[in-house]
Every structure is written in structure tokens, then in C-alpha cells.
Amino acid sequence: MSDILNSVILGIVEGITEFLPVSSTGHLIVTQELLQFKGSDTFEIVIQLGGVLAVLWFYFQTLWQQARQVKDDAEVRRFWMGVILAFLPAAFVGLALHSYITHYLFNAVTVAVSLIVGGMVMWWIEGRPQPAVATTKLEHVTPKQALTIGLAQLFALIPGVSRSASTIMGGMLTGLDRPTATGFSFFLSIPTLGAASLYSLMKDLDGVSDHGLLNISIGLFTSFIVSLLAIGWLLRYVSKHSFRGFAVYRILVGIAILALSTTGMLQLGAA
Template identity: 55%
Template sequence: MDWLYSVILGIVEGLTEFLPVSSTGHLIVAGDLLRVPWQKNVLDTFEVVIQGGAILAVVVYYWRDLVRQASTINKDAGVQRLWLGIVVACIPAVILGALFGSKIKALLFTPTVVAWALIVGGVLMYFIEMRPRPATTHKLESISLPQAITVGVVQCLALLWPGFSRSASSILGGMLTGLDRPTATKFSFYLGIPVLGGATLLDFVKHKDDLGAAGLTNVGIGFVVSFIVAYFVIGWLLRFVSTHDFKGFAVYRIIIGVIILVLIYSGVINNLNRA
């Protein structure tokens, strides 16, 4: 049955990594509901590796743009500004993760914390959508350094509060600084490449020995499923945000958060720490 766990968790990761609903939260709850028989350290490492599949999906989806940017970065001021902004936006998360990442995992990786993060994040998302700020930036290459720094700082909410969602915090941070919805979403995708890619690589190097317990075939299945699902989710989300706001995601977060709390207090979900 391990291959089935891999498929389901790969689907969950691919569906939720770039939607503003928290992949970490959904994986914690899914792993508990499925009663995955792997030890916590094995499951944690498995989830980090299949996250790499979702990151690869972004690289493949944008590979033409990435190649073009790489070939013109030495002479294109807009591309230089974009990637300087991405580098600067990564710095707060890198510092926070290095200083407090292990402590946050040890203290806060529980379904209850995730549930409240989903609810609070949903309320904030709905409030921001009810009071939208005028969009002043409509292209990735036009994102200013202060805007990028703001997105990077707001993104740290996802590190400080598991379940808040890196995608949600970075997209909302972008919208608060004047990015239109599609541009904020694209910037969140781009920002995920170094942030999630670096975290995945570091975690893999530190805990690669744990993968044997899950089975390399199962890890490969989860990685591929995550990649395929995430690739289609990226395209769908870009089309969605061009004509819709995030109120539906906000309502979903609140509802799923309440459901998780009910399942915890009814004993269906174990509230033990996942770290």
C-alpha cells in the first residue's frame, strides 16, 4: 500500500504547493488521516523531496522565460531588477529559517496550529480582497526593490506559523505593495524556485538516509505525481487569477480549518507534533 500513500501525498503536494491554502498544512493532515505507517522523520523527508517535484514544475513551466532572462540579464535592466528583487526577497526567509527553523518545527508543527493558521489566513485574505489596493505594477520586470523586500518579509509569516502558506503570504504581500493579482502570483512562483528549492536541497542532504525506509520507488512515484499535478495547477491558477479574486480560497481555508479542529477534538486526527 506504500505506493498508494505516495500517489495520494503527491497529489496533495502538487495541488496545494502553489495555491494559497498551505501545502504543509494539507500534508500534515493528509498524513494523519491516511495513517501513513512511516516514522515521522521518514515522512517529513519524503514530503520535502516530493516538494521538489512541484518546484521542478515551475522551472519547466517557465523554462522559456528563464532561458531568455539568463541570456539577457547582462544587458536587460528589467531582468536585473527582477532577479535582484528575488534574491533580496529570499534573505528574510533564509535568516529566519537558519535561526529559528528547527525550533518552530519542534513547537508548532501540529494540526491545531495549522488549523488556526488556515482560519486566520483565510480571514485576512478575505479582508484584503474586500479592501483592494490600486494595482500599480503589472509586469514582473517592473517590481521595485521595496516591493520585493516587503514580499520577502510578509512571506516569513509562513515560516513563523505553519499552515499560513508561503504562496498566500507572498501573493498577499505582493498585492499589498501594489502588484496586480497575476503579477503577484507569478512573482510568488519565481520566488518559490530559490526559497523552496534551497530548503528542499538542504533538507535532502541532511536527511537523505531516511528515504530508504520509504522506498526509493515510492519516493519517485510521489515526486513524479507532484510534478505532473503542480504543472497543471500553475497554468490553471494563472488563468484563474486573471479573472477572479481570492475570496473563494479564503472561504475554503476557513471551512477546512474549522473541519480540522472538529476532527481533532473528536479524536479522528491526532494532534501530536509532526516534527
Template identity: 50%
Template sequence: MDWFYAIIYGIVEGITEFLPISSTGHLIVAGNLMGVPWSKEIRDTFEVVIQGGAILAVLAYYWRDFAGQARVIGHDRPTQRLWLGVIVGVIPAVVLGVLFGDVIKAHLFRPSVVAWALIVGGVLMWVIENRQAPPVVHDLKQIGLGRAFLIGAAQCLALLWPGFSRSASSILGGMVMGLDRPTATRFSFYLGIPTLGGAALLDFIKSRHLLAEIGLLNVFLGAAVSFVVAYLAIGWLLRFVSQHNFKGFAVYRVIVGLLILLLVASGRLANGGL
């Protein structure tokens, strides 16, 4: 059944990684509901590593943009500032991940924690949408280093509180900093490349002996499914944010969070370490 779990994990990861609804939260709950017989260490590592498939989807989706930027980055100052902003934006996540990543993974990856993160994040999303000032940044190259750092700091909320959603925290942070929705969403994708890609590679190197217990082919299967589904999800989300706000996601988060709390309270969903 390991191949089946790998496929389901890949589908869930691909759908939820870039939508502001928390991939970590959905993966934790999906694994718990399926009763996946892997150890907690294997599950945690598998969930991080298959994020690599989602990151490859970003690279594939934007390959023309990246190729064009690579050709001019040596002499084009706006492109240089954009990627310097990405580097500056990822620094807070790197620091927090190194200092607290293992502790958070060991103690906070529980359905009840995820549920409250979904609910609080949904409420915050609704409030920001209602109070959003007219955006002043409509292009990635206009973001600047100060905004990039603050968006990266906002992204860290997802690291400290599993279930809040990296994409939600970075997109909402971008909107608060004056970015319009499409630009905030695209910058969230860009930030995800080093943030998630580095985490996936590091976990694979550190814990490949654990993944060998379920078969590296199953790991690559999960990552491949994640790649395909995430590629489709990226295109859908970009089309969605060009015409809609995030209030629908806010409502979804609150409903799912309440449902998880109900399942935990009824004993149908275990709330201990996975």
C-alpha cells in the first residue's frame, strides 16, 4: 500500500502547497485519516521531501521568465533587485528553520494545532481583505528589499504554527505591504523556491535512510504526482486571483478547522504525534 499512500500524499501536496489553505495541515490530517502505518519520522520527512515536486512545478511554469531573467541579470538592475529581494526574503525562514525546525516538527504537528491555525488564518484573511488599502505595487521588480524582508518575516508564521500556510502568510504579508493579489501570489511562488526547495533537499539528505524503508521509488512517485498536480494548481490560482479575492479560502479554512476539531473531540481523529 506504500505506493497508494505516496500517490494520495502527492495529490494533497500538489493541490494545497500554493493555495492559501496549508499543505502541511492537509497532509497531517490526510495521513492521520488514512491510518498510514509509517513512523512519525518517515511521515514528516516524506511530507517535506515531496514538496520538491511542487517546487519543480514552479520552475517549469515560469521557465520562460527565469530564462529571460538569467540572460539579463548580469546588467539589469531591476532583475538583480528582484532576486536579491528573494534572497533577503528567505533569510528569516532559514534562521527559524535551523533554530526551531526540529522542535516544531516534534511537538506541534498535531491536528488540533493545525485546526486552530486554519481558523485563525481564515479570520485574518477575511479581515485583511475587508481592510485592504489600494495596492501600490503591481510588478515583482517594484517590491524592493524592505518589503521583501517583511514578507519573508510574515512567511515565518507558517513555520512557527503548522497549518497556518506558507503561501497564505506570504501572500497576506505581501498584500499588507501594498502588493496587489497577483503580484503577492507570484512573489510567494518565488519565495517558495529556496524556502521549500532547500528544506526538501536537506531533509532528503539527512533522512534518506528513513525513506529507504518505504522505498525511494515511492518517494519519487509522490514527488512526481505532486509536480503534475501543483503545475495545474499554479495556473488555476493565478487565473483565480486575477478576478477574485481570498474570502472563499477564508471560509474554507474556518470550516475545515472546525471539522477537524469536531473529529478530534469525537475521537475519530487522533490528536497525538503521528
């Protein structure tokens, strides 16, 4: 299979799974092993920029309005201070443990176990009584809630946990309703994924040339288009449904990955 087709497939997988609570990193690891296509860390992370660009595109009007109001609107300033506060834990811990995580945890078994455990946690959170008074507006997210979401995002450093799952579930645990928790997760992806992509580029520019600028560009553009569709779909979905369907999916996929690993179709060692 050509590298261009592999880039398109991986872009589609990244775009679908980046914002759904099912782990984009986990799906990319498994997809690359099934395709027998070994992309560099740079390739995998740079195509995540497609998701960042999709969020910026989807929320462009909101972001532009906030930029114009930030000087005079205390709620807008508090919201973005909350986003930055939520970003900091993963920024520091991720930077410190990046090499360890990529070397020891990027494998099929870690992904499978994370998907299964994460699915069980998601099912449990959705079964809890809803708070009597939930936070229903992004600008009303408190610093304490933002920090809780940021700490929850630390779990996403483990492949298979899912950044969106950890932040959305963390938001719901701290009192945000589903749409607000989902929206906050989208905005939090801007600094989180943006910083990860830029860091990876600065650390390994050779990773771009290894796979070719064309292949990476195709993967990035594909992930941008698919991410844009996924964002709109997920916001419509959570307004009427719980996340328990995703919990079931995670558990079933995790079991399937373990089964494939025992047959040797997926490597058990580090990716």
C-alpha cells in the first residue's frame, strides 16, 4: 500500500477519533500496525494539527468575538485563564515523561487495557446522579473546575485513555453538563495539541523529511476535514445522548485488540 494512501487512512482515523472519547493515539498505534506502516512520532503528532485547525475553524466567530471582548469582559478572561490552567499539568508532566511514555507505553496491550478500563469508568460516570445545579456555560467554568479537568487530562498521557474522554469525563465529574464539558475539551485541545505538535516538530524535524512533506500534508489536511465533521457531530450527539455507547465501543475494541495481539497480528512490544 502506498505511503499516500496510508497517510489518508491515518488522517481519517485521526480526524474521527481525536475528539470522540475513544483515543486517537490508541487507534493510530493499532492502525499503523495493521497497515504495517511505521510513522515517526513527528508524523503522528503533526497530523493532530488538523484537529487544532478544525477547532479554530469551527469556533472562529466565537474566538474572534472573544478576542474583541477580552479587554472589557471579565468572563472571557476567566474562561481563557481556566483553559490555560487546565493545560499546564499535562504540559509539564508530558514534557517530563514524553520519552518514557513513547518508549514503554506505545503498544497494543497498553492501548487495549486503557480502552477497557476507560470504558468502564465512562459507564460509571454516566450512571452517577446528575448535579442539582450543573455548569451550563463555558464562561462560568471556575478555576477549580478547570484545574480538575487539567489533572484529569494527565491520564490521557497513557495511550488508549483518550484526551477528549479524560477531559470530558473530568468536566462532568466536577459539575459541567455534557455539552459544556465537551466544548471545554475542544477549546483545551488548542493549546494542548498545538503545543505537542510544535514541540515534536522542533525536536525532530528529520521526521518530516523521513515521510515526506507531501505525505504529512495529506495526512494533516485529511484529519482537518474529518475532525471538522466529527466536532459538529459530537456536539449534536451529546445534546441528546449519554456517552455510554462510547463506553461499550471502547470495551469491545479493547477486547478485540487483546484477541488480535494473542494471534500475533498486533505486536506486544513497544511501538
